[in-house]
Amino acid sequence: MVDPRLSIYRGTGEPHDDIAALSPPPPWRVFTGEVTSAPVTPTTPGARPTAEARARVYRPSSEVVHMVNVALCLRRPLLVTGKPGTGKSTLAFSVAHELKLGPVLYWPIGSHSKLGDALYRYDAIGRLQEAGMRGGAAPPDIGRFVRLGPLGTALLPGERPRVLLIDELDKSDIDLPNDLLNVFEEGQFDIPELSRLPDDHLEVRVMTEDPGRSATITRGQVCCRAFPFVVITSNGEREFPTAFLRRCQQVNIQQPDSEKLAEIVAGHLGPEALEETRELVARFVERRDRGDLATDQLLNAVYLAVSGAKSDPATREQLVDRLIQPLDGPG
Incomplete structure (x- = not known):
């Protein structure tokens, strides 16, 4: 009999609340971020309707279902390979739909994709321009010029994990997989522009990848509580470093019979x-x-x-x- 804690995701397309029954993380994958915002729900703006429709009818193989549950249990990214059109990307939407984890955070990879952009973006020029328009008045709130990217938003502390799709990582610059290692291992990152602020600005409200939603950042640190469910897709056009592969669970999606x-x-x-x-x-x-x-x-x-x-x-x-x-x- 399969341990129910290892069968949270079933691949049926029917939403349920069994994510609450997910087993505790291994001791080496415990994260301590403090939850300070309302949970993201399936109705939160930002969902991609066509992808959600595909998710409802997506039917993965038993091997894919097993490896999704292993990745959920171990709090590790899932590296998904297979030919184009086999449903690698749709898997992320299927998990988010069935487990009610909110809209999928989407990071499409190109040759110029950088880790920093996926974590956060700071519009320093925009802030300087607004400060100049104010003359001698107090400078504008820095939080209005910081926006978390898809990976940064996925690492915000929450009781439930977010789903992050890193699509076609094999198109990336050769260094990006290694750049991801520390973030995947630590589950946190620093925003230097906020951590350098004086003590009377310990908490800053910033925008996130979710439309219309903001988050409070304390001392410039973003630390997850529930490690996100990360789906990384690859068309097999390149090999990844061993250190990167060691931190991922892997599954190959076969063409449907x-x-x-x-x-x-x-x-x-x-x-x-x-x-x-x-x-x-x-x-x-x-x-x-x-x-x-x-x-x-x-x-x-x-x-x-x-x-x-x-x-x-x-x-x-x-x-x-x-x-x-x-x-x-x-x-």
């Missing part, structure tokens, strides 16, 4: 659409065995096939067939 594809089609477009296009699903699987095809290509093709688009059946069939051509050449 015929049965899983049928569930995906039915979940997104309804059982009637699946019944009308079973031959199309079979054709997709056959071509995927010979070339590179993503699941969203099948969903687009099924939708076009059953949507009643204004074209004669022969033309529509040609368009549908074109939508499931392998991305790496003719199928």
Whole structure:
């Protein structure tokens, strides 16, 4: 029998409150941030509606479910690999939706992504400009010019973890994975512009990544209480340092088989659409065995096939067939 403390996430798409039953963290992953703000709820502004809709019908494999629960239990990031279109990013939204952990904090990675920008941004020029406009009056509140980034917001102390999606880390500068190590290990960071303030400014209210929400920072320190559930996706285009991999749990999402594809089609477009296009699903699987095809290509093709688009059946069939051509050449 599976320990219920290791089956908090089930991958069913049905929200529940069992996150409260999550086992205590290991002694080496206990964080001490003091909760000072109201919890973030699923209705907090900032949710991405299309992603939430995908999360409700997302059905991960049993291996993925197990590794999500391991990462939750050990308070470690989850490094998710797999081909494009296998649902790596959607996994983060699925966990947030099912466990009622609020909107996913999203950090898309590019070649110029820096750790500092994901932690916080300080608009020093904007503050200087406003101070100049005030003349000799008191300088403007510094908190109005500090905004926590997605990683910084994820590390705010809360009773429940936030979900942070670090998308396509393999696109990053070579140093970024190593730069993340200390933050992942310590669960905290410092904002020097605030920690240098005099004692009569120990607490500063700053903006966060959540629209319209602010947070109180004491002595310039941000320290989590519940370590965030961090999903890091990679398309396998590069290798990561051993020290980075050691601090992550890892799972590879396989391409869905015929049965899983049928569930995906039915979940997104309804059982009637699946019944009308079973031959199309079979054709997709056959071509995927010979070339590179993503699941969203099948969903687009099924939708076009059953949507009643204004074209004669022969033309529509040609368009549908074109939508499931392998991305790496003719199928």
